[in-house]
Structures are given as C-alpha cells and as structure tokens.
Amino acid sequence: MNNYAETRIGILGAGGYTGRELARLLDRHPRARIAWATSESDAGKALGDVIPGVDGPALVRADDADLAGADCVVSCLPHGDSARWMERARAAGARAIDLSADLRVPDADTPAWARGAVYGLPELHRARIAGAELVANPGCYPTAALVALAPLIRRGLIAGPVIVNAASGVTGAGRAPRRELLFAEIAEGFSAYAVGNVHRHLAEMRAQAAGLADGAAPELVFTPHLLPVKRGILETIYVTLAEPLDDPRRLWADDYAGEPFVRVTAEGRMPALADVVGSNRVAVGVAAIQDVSVPMLTIVSVIDNLLKGAAGQAVQNLNLMFGWGETEGLA
Amino acid sequence: MNNYAETRIGILGAGGYTGRELARLLDRHPRARIAWATSESDAGKALGDVIPGVDGPALVRADDADLAGADCVVSCLPHGDSARWMERARAAGARAIDLSADLRVPDADTPAWARGAVYGLPELHRARIAGAELVANPGCYPTAALVALAPLIRRGLIAGPVIVNAASGVTGAGRAPRRELLFAEIAEGFSAYAVGNVHRHLAEMRAQAAGLADGAAPELVFTPHLLPVKRGILETIYVTLAEPLDDPRRLWADDYAGEPFVRVTAEGRMPALADVVGSNRVAVGVAAIQDVSVPMLTIVSVIDNLLKGAAGQAVQNLNLMFGWGETEGLA
C-alpha cells in the first residue's frame, strides 16, 4: 500500500494486542513499511490472516528476523524477554524502540548498551527523543499519570501523597490465555489489583516524577483496576496542593498549549474513555475539590492504552526519531 | 406462590430497576406477599408480564393504590416524589420504607411525620430499625462507604480527608431513557461524574459519619464513576491513619463478626463485584499502603447496588421491622 515508503520497520512480537495495533498503524503510515514481523505461534502465516486488514510479509519466528534489515526494530515482546532482543537489534545496527518495561528505569545493573535509552514520553522529553538511537516506550499507566501530574510536579505545588486511582481495559493484561481474563469472568465485573502500592509501574512513575521535580518528588499511591472494556485507561488523581490555586486549569492549558496529542477539557467538563479510544490523544480535566479544609484537586486523565499507552506512542516516537511530522500516521 | 404469607406489602414504583428487584425478592419471600404494586406506565398489565417470573396482582397507578390495605408500603419512587407518598402511607396507618433520598438527612425543614425516620443501615442501627414505623433506606454509595469506614470512624483513627473513589453499574442511574445511558454510549466506556465533591450522597455520608464519630467526623472526598456493567458498586477508599495499626484487618473482622451480610476478605485478598452481585452481601478488604511516609490504608468495599444498595437492604429492614429472621428471603 505504501510503495513510496522507504523506512523499514521490524516488529518483534506482532501477535499480542500491542503488536497487532502497531502493525495496523504502520500498515497505514505514509513513511514507514513493515519489513518483517515476528510471532512464535503464527510464524508462516500471512500478516493479513492474523491481523484482518493489514498487508505485509508472512510472519517469522524471532530467531529468523532480519534485524540488520530494519532501520528500526520495535519490540512488543514481554517484559524480561525484550531486553536481549533490543541488544541484538542495536548490535545489528538498527535503531530500536522497546515497548516492554525492561529499559524504562535504569539502575546500577543496566548494561552499557542500554544506558543511553531515552524515556519516550514526547510531552516531557521531545528533544532527547529526536536524536535517540534507543527509546524506552513508557508504560500505559505512567503515561496517563505523568502527563496529568507534570504541571504540578514541575512547579513544586504538591503537598503530601498523591492518590492515583486507575482503571484499565483488559488488553492491558495481554493476550495470553488466563482464566481470570475470560469473557465470562470479566464481563459484568470490576476489581482492584496490586492494592497497597505494590504495582511494578510505581518505580517508573517515581523515577520520572523525581526527574521532573528536580529533587523532592511527591509520594505516590497507585491502585490499578480492571475494567470490563477492551481498551482505555482512566485515572482519577487526588492531589493536596501546597497552596491554593486561583485557576488550576490554566497550568495544564499553558503547559500543553502546543501539544498535538494533549487535550485539556473545558472548565467543568471531565474526559471519558470515549474521548480518546481509537486515538493517540491524552485528555485531561481538572477540578477543585469542594468542602475540604485543605486545597485539593481532582485530575482525570484518559488514554487509549494500546495507542498513547503503547503502539501509538511508539509511532509518535518513531516520527520524532526519524524527523517526520510528529502526527504522521496517527489520529 | 406464598399462600401462607400473611404480611401484605405494597410497592410504589415497581417498574424501575429497584422496584423490579424488590418485587422479585418479595415474590419469593416466605413471610411477605405483594398486596399491590404501582407503575404509571404499565398500570393494568400483569406483574409477570412486566417482570419475568414474578407472580402477583396487576399493576395499578399510584393514585389507585390501597395504601391502607398494606401492612408496609415500600417506595421505589424517584427522589422528590417519594416523600409525599410516604406521608400518605403513614397517614393510612401503614409502616413504610422509603428507598429514595427524601428522608435520609433530616434537617430543620423536616416535617413532624418524617422526623422519626430511622436510617436503615442494620449494621449501624439494627436496634432502632427493629421498632421502626418509618425507615429511610440508605443510598447505594453510602452503604458501601459507611460499612467500610465505620470501624475507623468509631475509633477516631482517621487523620485528614478520606478519598472515596467509587464506581457503579448503570442500573444506579435509573430506567428512564436518556441518551447517555444507551448501550452504544456506555459499552466500552468509563467516566467520572460529579467530580470535585458535589454529589448529593455526600450529605448523607457526612451525616452518618458524624453520628458515628460522636463529634469530629473525618472529611470526605467522593468521586463516583459509571461502569459498563448492569449492577454492582466497588469503592476504593484511601485513609490516612492517626496512628499506625499492627493488624488493621482485625478491626473489621471484630466489628462485623456476627453480621450475616458482611464478609471481610482474607488477608491479602480484595473483593470484586463477582463476590456480591446477586446477593445482599457487603464484602470488604483492607491493605496497608507501602512506601509512604504516613500510615495509610486502602479499603475496598463492594455491594450489589440493587440489593444491599437498595431492594435487598429494604427487605433486610423489613425483616427487622417485623421481627422475622434477618436473612429471610435474601441470599
């Protein structure tokens, strides 16, 4: 479909929900082309037989992927498995984007090849992404939380722990068959998990918040929930302010004035999943909390977990890395 | 079906979700009998044609209801409309249970006939309900919140505002046709509403919390959300403690040890909608929040909004008012 597209993209792990979404985006991208895509279980099948409506080469096993034949390798492999493939891709000379959590929080054990990985949240790190060879694509929950909180964190306006109450559609839990993800278990249901501040995404949120705070970052309390929907994340965030704000909404409006994918809702209106599902947008709404003795805000932040929370943000990063228009191939 | 049942119940407003659920419960109740049931739009139809599987007399308009011919009149009418019917039922000599919000928060304007209304949350006010002539059946959100918070409020253990992040199935919004409640609007969606502490249920929660606190009640922050499920409420509650607790779960286990409808989940397990939908139970789980500098708890509380949050609790109150077994006719 995109014969004139020259940049060759390899997709590692195209069979999961994120990989399929990425393939759909790249299939319609005006400047990129799927050079190859891997799936251990569907190797040998045509891409279009596995992902309806997508043209492209037959799927191959990861071991058979032509890493050097891609200008950029994008990994949708699971956490723990992804890093070694990213290392190989880099060694083969390809630029790389990792959608797993493996490279997002560098620490003392991070090997040399991975140390330069840029955290791929364009609204926070656009300039560094532009020149990056290796990008760690953010987690879905952190993306929604960091865009929502950055205006307050940067200004040092937060006092006391921040409550991030989050709810995600089930594609966030992956496509491997598990009983608790069956339709008959999820439909008409709703549940919290990782209650008590024990979710893996906390380290990622804390590291980024600390970077923004330039010192004392706010404490975070994070509770994810599982929604009976396919896709979408909504986070309801409660913040105690260090001082009252006359017009809190203006902070977000100012900070995100030129952002192509951030929408700050009108005064008095809160965003819902329907405002963003199917798009790469983040929508954020802010309201002062009435009738409490300390100044508090509620912030509602929504994204499509498969797009701005994964594959869409990866394409946004790809656009920046290769110097294309940031919105190309994205809605 | 229940020929031997002698106590005659009248249902005002049997066509909505709450009224239908109440009719289903009473149809199978061993001691109660539906004497009459009203519906303005379905008057004249057999009860079983409107509510599949329920036997009973043809529906009548409220104006034609034989108020004096009921031992107890239960109102499922909308807020604002219900109080005047409760007044008539009391004047006709019937005992009464009001499922609307009209009588829940007495104030200086409350007329004399309504002043004796007992707030019908048996886990807090069982003794007073037993002798009551008039019961104000609690709201669905307050029921889940108050059962969850009572052990802390009673003991004066709460410091600072409590965050009550709540999500409800759509039957909580009623059965009147509104565009925003259409399947195509709700399915695959999720949204917050009344953001910023402006929901009507706050006054009810605050009044009850004050009663429990015997003075200084905690401040409350309450955000409801609309879930794409038919029924069920899950509240995720964040509390800052006045002092650390060694074994927080024990407070709930102790306070609710003999309660027939309260389940405190095992250590490390949180309740979900599936634990309570279709039953009159409240299920509560508690977890300490890790990695914050102040002692904090997360409490998860779940109910079926149509049962423990409405019709089931009304039957529980009915059982208490008439001296029957508290669990009769309830699962």
Next chain:
Amino acid sequence: MNNYAETRIGILGAGGYTGRELARLLDRHPRARIAWATSESDAGKALGDVIPGVDGPALVRADDADLAGADCVVSCLPHGDSARWMERARAAGARAIDLSADLRVPDADTPAWARGAVYGLPELHRARIAGAELVANPGCYPTAALVALAPLIRRGLIAGPVIVNAASGVTGAGRAPRRELLFAEIAEGFSAYAVGNVHRHLAEMRAQAAGLADGAAPELVFTPHLLPVKRGILETIYVTLAEPLDDPRRLWADDYAGEPFVRVTAEGRMPALADVVGSNRVAVGVAAIQDVSVPMLTIVSVIDNLLKGAAGQAVQNLNLMFGWGETEGLA
C-alpha cells in the same frame, strides 16, 4: 444452611461454570445437601472461597471423593472423562446424573451399565425419569430445540429440513482458558461455528427427534453462534409445514399447558434472553412467516444454558428421581 436436608449429593467437577451453578442451586435446595464436591485445581479450598456465597465442605480431588457416601452423584466433568466416573458411582451404589454428552446417545458400543440411562428432558420423558437410577442430562442446544420442535414432530407436521439457528453465551464453551474466549476477543464480537451441520449436538437432537417422530424424523440443519454474553441460548428455528395451520401457537399452548418450566409467549410476542436467564424456564414463541409460497413457521426458543440447559435441569431431574416437588429449589 439446610440442616434438615437428608439427601446427600456429590458433585464431580464443581469448578467449571456448570458445576458452580449446580453447587449454588444445591446449597439452597430444601431437600438436598452437598456431601462433597470435587475440583482438581482447587482441592483443599473451602467451597465458599471458590464459589462466593456457597456453604459446604472443602473441595476434594475426584480420586478422593466418597462415591458411596452420596445418594446421588452428579457429574459436571468434561465429555470423554465423565463416563468412567459415572460407572464408578453406579458401582458404588449411588444414583447418578451425567451432565456430559457421554451417555446421551446410546449405540452398539454402549456398555451394559450405561444402557438404562434415561434422557433427562422431563417435558418429554418425565415418567421414565421418575424411576431412573441413571440420567443423561440433555445438552443445552438440544433442550431448547426439542422443546420447541416436539409439538410439530409428534404430529408429523414438518416437511423438509428444519433450520435451527442457535446462539449461546460463552459459559457454554467452558471455563478452561482459551485465547478465543478472552474478554478482548469476545466483547463486541459475534461468530458462527461448526457451520455446515457438523456440531456434536446434532446426533443427540436427531436421536430424540426420531424417538418423537415414531419413524420418519425431520432433517435438521444446525448452526451455533457465540454471543458476547455470559449465559443464555436463543434459537431461531425455521420450519416448513406439511400443511397450513390455522392457529399454530395453540399446539405449544396445548402440549405444555401443565408444564411448570415452559412458557409459551403471547401471540405476537417473541421471547428474549432476559425472559429466562437466571431461571430454569424455557420460553417459546411462534409466528407464521408472511409472503412465502409454502406454509412456514418461525419458532424462537430461549433458555439459560447453565440452568435449563445444564444444572437447573439436573436439579429438576433430581427432584423427579427422588420424588420431590419438581420445582423445589428452582426459580
């Protein structure tokens, strides 16, 4: 809960959707008591921890089940695995009900112990079930189809192939984790399967239809579909009549006049899932087809696949086998 209940029931395979539903029914049954229940994966756990709201003994592995300690053993084990357990239960002296397909269609290979199995569709075989030691509980699709078609088959009124277009909720596919049953695959989806008349239930339908026809049974064309709902089956059946009928609905009204669980809908009204889900009812509606040159009928037949299509019908059979009221413990 049912201390006075004396009849001891053993459940083989209580962890699947059918087994769980059966446990819920028996927990509330006035004359039966769960003596034991098996689950290979949940052995050792309390029944109430696995099935919310159900009291009963801890689950055991099937090998540890006290077959002789049950008055009746009910198997919810998978097809292929069930028969050998039924044989053991019979050898241990227990009466038995098999919910699998293993015993439904006897043939030349059926062993002696299984030859007396009665096909447990009370609306067709009530008298034989009453004295039965071994009952083969019908499949969900055949139950809905046979109740719908019996009035025509018995009278020899069908000409040409009958089209049975059926749709089922996903609990019919079992609780084992399979990718194609994940929420994210099923929600917002709909699909046909076993297209071209190749579904296993056809043999069962044909055998029963032949028995009713006393000779020349009608040909059947059967296409099942998978609905994005948890439970419920709706079959839309197209029949060409051997001769026009003046008042077709009367056939069903006459044949099922005394049936406690069959509802024939009013003229001009068709049943829907909501009429039966949660109950043991079958609801059937009939309409003549306009504007075709041969006399044709459409019949719509609905059941709850887990109740009248499985566990509810098993309890109905149990009631008949033990001489109790046919509707005891059933709604």
Next chain:
Amino acid sequence: MNNYAETRIGILGAGGYTGRELARLLDRHPRARIAWATSESDAGKALGDVIPGVDGPALVRADDADLAGADCVVSCLPHGDSARWMERARAAGARAIDLSADLRVPDADTPAWARGAVYGLPELHRARIAGAELVANPGCYPTAALVALAPLIRRGLIAGPVIVNAASGVTGAGRAPRRELLFAEIAEGFSAYAVGNVHRHLAEMRAQAAGLADGAAPELVFTPHLLPVKRGILETIYVTLAEPLDDPRRLWADDYAGEPFVRVTAEGRMPALADVVGSNRVAVGVAAIQDVSVPMLTIVSVIDNLLKGAAGQAVQNLNLMFGWGETEGLA
C-alpha cells in the same frame, strides 16, 4: 486538516451514529471537506465538541444549511424526513446521497425528481453510480445479504425460500433515547424482532434480488436480531440449491475477484464481526451443509453496519460519483 481538498460536502443529520461516522470519515478524506453539518439538538456547538477528534465548522440547524454551497449533500436524516431534504438539495444544484430508506425502492408514487436515484451498492451497480447525481445508499441488512446472494441469484441456482438470519449491533437502531436500548436492557441480552417476515428491509432486498434474477427471484425469509454489541452485522444464510455445486466457494471468489472491499474467506473458515468492524469490508464465507437430502449451503456474511452498511458505503459511492479512487479515505 485537508486544506487542499476542494470538494465541499454537506452532512444533514450529523448527530446520530451514522452521521458521526460519516463526519469522521470525511474529516480524514484526502479530497473531500465538510462544508457544513447539521444537528437540531447540537446546533451552535463546534463539531469537535460533539464528535471527539473531528475538525470542522460549528453545527447548524438543517434550515440554516447552505445546500447550494455543497458539491454533494449527504443525508443521515431519519426515514420519512430525509426525502424532502434530498429534493431541496437537488433543487439547489447539489449532487446527493441519501442514507435513509426513502429512495431505495421506487414505485408508482415516486416523484419525478427521485426517479433517477441509483441504488448505491457498488459491487452490483458500479457503472451507474459513477455518473449518478442522486444515490440511494443501501440499507445495512440488504448490503450484507445482497453481496452474499448475488452469485447464486445471477446464475439462477436457488430453489425454494432463502433464510436470512441476521444479527445487528445496536447502533443500527439509532441514537434516540429509548428504554429498550439502554445498556441495562441490552447487555447480557439477545432477541429477535420483526419475526415472521415483516421487516421493512424486505422490500429493498426483494427489489434488488428481482433485478439480479432477471425474472424469477428467490423468495426471502428474513429475521433480524439485536446483538449486545455497538456495531457489526452478521447474517447466516441458508440456501437450497437447484443443483449440487462441486466447489461453491469459487462462485464468490470469481465474482468478487477484483472487488476492493469484498473478502471471501478461505475454505473452511467463516468470517466473524472482528474481521470487518472498523472497516468498509464485506467478508463472506460459504459451506456445504452435510447430511441433508437436498443440496444446501450456509453463507455467512459480515459488515460493519456503520461503515459498509452506511457511512463507509456512502463514501465509497462519493468516490465513484466524483471519479476518485474507490478506496480513498476508507480502510
């Protein structure tokens, strides 16, 4: 977004599900531009506030629409209301596409201005659409049925009545608030409607089938059902053949070989909603029916009711009418 696009499109009735979908498609179309869009209830609001992610002018009331300022007026108004607006649009000199049923089945009462309306199913009438000034966009059910049946009808291969058993997502029922379309009524439900061959779409199907048959068209039996999904139609069609066919699938493969939007599934595989929702595709699968004494086929045909069944097909027609690539702006 599309500054270089010159062709001005007016949308009548942009607030319903079809109108919103059309606005989304035109917003991204490379050659068309939304000149104006009407909504009686949302007039005055920005298009993007009513349809997330869509740029365009503020909505106006239909009476204020600049009919003459559009190169093509597309009506998404309800049946009965649409025709008079189409007449005005034509009188104002605009070409026009009508998505309502008003112009699809011309008869003796059809006024002169409407007589030239071309039935806009490109797979059947591509050449005539190319030059058309006025197009009657097909109904959703007829689109899926006619694409499925045309290969058999054209060849005169059908004997006896054809059964079209169809199921549609709820957006097909429109966006006006009605109790029976509330989430709490539709979720976990399924129902047939217009049973007995009385649906309005039958006349449209019969008229087109007669045109294809060049004389004796097959009789049709059509039963629609309401699915608990937002969008998508699946039709399961049963045909008795005049003679056996060796390789039935080849008829569809041959007839639709060059069609950009028709997919004939591989032998042994049937299409499901997930294959087409979100796209303008029709997917068709065919299987011979085993074990019946006459030659019969089952055909499964699926579309997205809002795209190939409405707005997508309208854009396909627009592309043909204006001589653009048939797939432009469509996925």
